[in-house]
Amino acid sequence: MRVLVVDDEPLSRRGVCLRLARHADIAWVRECGDGESALALLRDTPVDVAFLDVRMPGISGFDLLDRLPPASRPLAVMLTAYDQYALRAFEAAAVDYLLKPIDDGRFEEALARVRMRLGGAPVVDAAQAAPVRCFTAxxxxxxxxxxxxxxxxxxxxxxxxxxxxxxxxxxxxxxxxxxxxxxxxxxxxxxxxxxxxxxxxxxxxxxxxxxxxxxxxxxxxxxxxxxxxxxxxxxxxxx
Incomplete structure (x- = not known):
């Protein structure tokens, strides 16, 4: 998959990129330190998923998504040190929402969700799914x-x-x-x-x-x- 990492903090970008480098299905990773350069790149370059910092000078992660036509938006994983943006991330149809400092396990879960979406796996509402009644130990x-x-x-x-x-x-x-x-x-x-x-x-x-x-x-x-x-x-x- 093609990945874009957008964060105004270089160490934060590096942390995400290092985690992505562990996975063989990542075709390439691009980095941007601000929303303006990310917006320019996304208008010219197909990207499958973007890891977006919520709060950046100028264009925020949410603003960036709003400025892109829905058909050309990449899947989004929001990054932030503040947990009050969870509802906004849900409203923006983000695949996941990761709090900094990023937990390795949660990062892997977010990437798994991205893979499911890219693979066309159906999204089943938990309330409509038929849950199991027992397990075998x-x-x-x-x-x-x-x-x-x-x-x-x-x-x-x-x-x-x-x-x-x-x-x-x-x-x-x-x-x-x-x-x-x-x-x-x-x-x-x-x-x-x-x-x-x-x-x-x-x-x-x-x-x-x-x-x-x-x-x-x-x-x-x-x-x-x-x-x-x-x-x-x-x-x-x-x-």
């Missing part, structure tokens, strides 16, 4: 059926995903992304790149100084919600 020579209704929270565990049911943890050999896509988005929400919780098990949220949040479940379990996911969690809870 392998224990020795036995296959244990774990009902989704019994799962309280889920965490990444190496090459596996741990399904927490009361005091037990069942390991399933799937990725967090696969698990997230299989679940009902009205009942389960991702709160960290390594954690998913069932909404009706959430008892309390405690804001932290770095804009993360501690989530206490009804059984007293404490899990951390990273700042990239806190807004989504609060919205899902109706807060």
């Amino acid at each position: 392998r224990i020795g020579h036995r296959d244990v059926v774990v009902r989704v209704d019994d799962v309280e929270w889920i965490e990444a565990s190496g090459d596996y995903v741990g399904l927490h049911v009361g005091a037990k943890t069942h390991l399933v050999r799937q990725t967090m992304q696969q698990i997230e896509q299989a679940l009902d988005g009205r009942r389960f929400v991702r709160i960290h790149r390594s954690t998913i919780v069932r909404l009706d098990r959430v008892a309390e949220l405690e804001a932290l100084s770095n804009r993360d949040c501690m989530v206490r479940l009804h059984d007293g379990t404490l899990v951390r919600a990273s700042r990239s996911y806190v807004d989504g969690l609060r919205a899902a809870l109706g807060l």
